[in-house]
Amino acid sequence: MLDVLEPDSEQGRVYRALTMRGRSDHKAIAHHTGLPERTVDDVLHALAGLDLVRPVGGDPMEWEAAPPDRVMSLALKEEENRRARLWQVGAELDRLYHHARAASLPFRYVEPIEHPATLIRLTTRLQERAREQVRWLDRPPYYSKPHHFRAQEETQKRRMATGIRYRTLYSQAVYADQELFSTMTRMAALGERVRVLADLPVKLTIGDADLALLVPEPDRTGLEGALVVRPSGLLQALIGVFETLWTLGIPVTDIGGEQGLPERDRAILTLMAAGATDEAIARRLDMSRRTVVRRIASLLDKLGATTRFQAGVQAAKRGLL
Structure with a gap:
């Protein structure tokens, strides 16, 4: 949900294109954003599942965006839910702490x-x-x-x-x-x-x-x-x-499997998702830093991502991690 508010994310680029252009089909949005048509189509359906865009018919099918105030309301609700879950963890850990401290009792x-x-x-x-x-x-x-x-x-x-x-x-x-x-x-x-x-x-x-x-x-x-x-x-x-x-x-599942990426690239993605630096990835995989940088650039391009974080998210969504 929060990705739609990030101007550099795929969801953010598609949503902003719709708010600026009004009703558009996925080909026009792809041309406007520079994203692949398949990616735009996937993002539109994902946003529709979140009730942030909706199809309005036509041939080809056109889409329109939900009002930004609705997007903000839903995003804030999601953030509140996330905070509530973290508070739940804190409360459970507090209970755990007091039980553990009293473990000497019978x-x-x-x-x-x-x-x-x-x-x-x-x-x-x-x-x-x-x-x-x-x-x-x-x-x-x-x-x-x-x-x-x-x-x-x-x-x-x-x-x-x-x-x-x-x-x-x-x-x-x-x-x-x-x-x-x-x-x-x-x-x-x-x-x-x-x-x-x-x-x-x-x-x-x-x-x-x-x-x-x-x-x-x-x-x-x-x-x-x-x-x-x-x-x-x-x-x-x-x-x-x-x-x-x-x-x-x-x-981080099926690390060694074959899902369209070489094992070395899969390992790079896994380390990227964990926040490892280029130097740390190079040491872990016994590669030169220059090779790591080149492979990461290629992976960003394949995943349609502009940041390492987006690459990790996209790789997880596509089952590559």
Whole structure:
């Protein structure tokens, strides 16, 4: 919705063309904006779905724009909804914080985890007992040994092969860890649903709606204070935290698949969407900065985007990430 207010976005260019020209068909709009006709047609139908433009008939079909005050009203409502969702996350985290601080009390549904090895063992058990899905908030710092990571990958592959759905929301730090990035890529190619968010508040693993393993303050205390959370209001709050953060994450799925882009370009798009600089992309993919700049320019052109952010949005919409 907010893209329509950005003069450089595809939605913004199409909407502004309609407000300036009045009724127009998609070919006239394409000529006015310089966008491909297919792109204009897709944008018009997307805007129609948001009730920001409407077809008025004719041959070829003409379109007209909704009044700008309506657009502003809808955009402000969307922003209010976004803020409300963020406040919801904050409220749930506040509840989580107070429950975690009181974990030393004899709650029947919260148990402390005394040793990191116990946490690793419980993580495996949670996956083995899952009947439908495993949800994960994955963020640094990491304390597991290489053989733990290999064992986890084998467990996940085996469980996914039996039909267990995995959804993992990674911290953006995944792009700074070559081994973790490679693991994420392999799991996504096998069917794990993956998203990335700039930062995550806690480490969290949830098995179905039956059990959660929580590390409340990983930056300050490491794995100390880790908790087992059984069915309770706290577990429901943790599930709510995951689902809300999931809606805010950037999809990164089928990274290695073939959807019209070479694997190297797909990797560049993925890193761009996460906010990586040209230098960081060049280091991660072992390319020269000049080659990265040239490939990014080509990708912007293919996606009809004028900024890196728009390229990330367009790539996600087209299923390229």
